[in-house]
Amino acid sequence: MDYENIYIEEENNLAIITINRPNKLNALNQRTIEELHVAFKELDEDSEIKAIIITGSGEKAFVAGADISEFANFSVKEGRQLAAMGQKNLFNLVENLSTPVIAAINGFALGGGLELAMACHFRVASSNARMGLPEVSLGVIPGYGGTQRLPQLIGKGRAMELILTAGMIDADKAFAYGLVNHVVAQEELLTLCVKIAGRISKNSTVAIKHAIKAVNAGFRYDADGYATEIEAFGHCFGTDDFKEGTSAFLEKRQADFPGS
Structure with a gap:
């Protein structure tokens, strides 16, 4: 455009x-x-x-x-x-x-x-x-x-x-x-x-996406913010960003998030 x-x-x-x-x-x-x-x-x-x-x-x-x-x-x-x-x-x-x-x-x-x-x-x-x-x-x-x-x-x-x-x-x-x-x-x-x-x-784009969704859910009449948070939290455990973030923390280095 x-x-x-x-x-x-x-x-x-x-x-x-x-x-x-x-x-x-x-x-x-x-x-x-x-x-x-x-x-x-x-x-x-x-x-x-x-x-x-x-x-x-x-x-x-x-x-x-x-x-x-x-x-x-x-x-x-x-x-x-x-x-x-x-x-x-x-x-x-x-x-x-x-x-x-x-x-x-x-x-x-x-x-x-x-x-x-x-x-x-x-x-x-x-x-x-x-x-x-x-x-x-x-x-x-x-x-x-x-x-x-x-x-x-x-x-x-x-x-x-x-x-x-x-x-x-x-x-x-x-x-x-x-x-x-x-x-x-x-x-x-x-x-x-x-x-x-x-x-x-510098942070995980995947985690940020889920955080935005969870926060917004708390202000919607047709959504349960706590349930959305629980679902999003669990989803993060299956991402490459979570693996990288936790590995970087344990190895005391800066995380390089792949965004997936």
């Missing part, structure tokens, strides 16, 4: 996806969602890529929401389809990706932008970042998983207040709430994310 609204850089088992619509503050339109869907699928299937960072171009915005002009005149049916397809093709895809995804929030993360960041496995923010779900100020609600993931991350009461007031919080409050893992100066944002990704890439 020829990308118009994103670009990808790959180096040292790491891929960095940058959403590049600076004139729209990197707002998510349907083309961008489609491009991100393809990019995440392809990177997840690439055995050389062990971590993914997603960020926005420029210094103002990660993603400043969805592109409202695309759906301002939608019908009820079209609105429902918009949310369903967006969740299926991007937000749920990212959350359940086998490859860890880090959101590098470099500015405004509003509406669909914050929903995209919350779908990632964890988040790092620059000190100038601002986050919120302003949808009710437009007469609609968050439709890309925001009403579900925000309470999971910061608690029901805080999520209710943020959603119902359509307010924004700064990076420090997001850190205090547990919405982001780290806050750094903007010039240090990608450096820290790359450092964390490098630590991830």
Whole structure:
């Protein structure tokens, strides 16, 4: 696929996806969602890529929401389809990706932008970042998983207040709430994310895949997180990565995981 609204850089088992619509503050339109869907699928299937960072171009915005002009005149049916397809093709895809995804929030993360960041496995923010779900100020609600993931991350009461007031919080409050893992100066944002990704890439990709699945199962209404963990734990014992990891530990050397 020829990308118009994103670009990808790959180096040292790491891929960095940058959403590049600076004139729209990197707002998510349907083309961008489609491009991100393809990019995440392809990177997840690439055995050389062990971590993914997603960020926005420029210094103002990660993603400043969805592109409202695309759906301002939608019908009820079209609105429902918009949310369903967006969740299926991007937000749920990212959350359940086998490859860890880090959101590098470099500015405004509003509406669909914050929903995209919350779908990632964890988040790092620059000190100038601002986050919120302003949808009710437009007469609609968050439709890309925001009403579900925000309470999971910061608690029901805080999520209710943020959603119902359509307010924004700064990076420090997001850190205090547990919405982001780290806050750094903007010039240090990608450096820290790359450092964390490098630590991830040294570990077993097979074990990481199962860990992501088990953690996510604990937040699903139709899954038993403990049962998923037990099954995944047992499965790991039959992998080459487990054999290598335990052998390396006993032999007091660095593991070289084959990824199988």
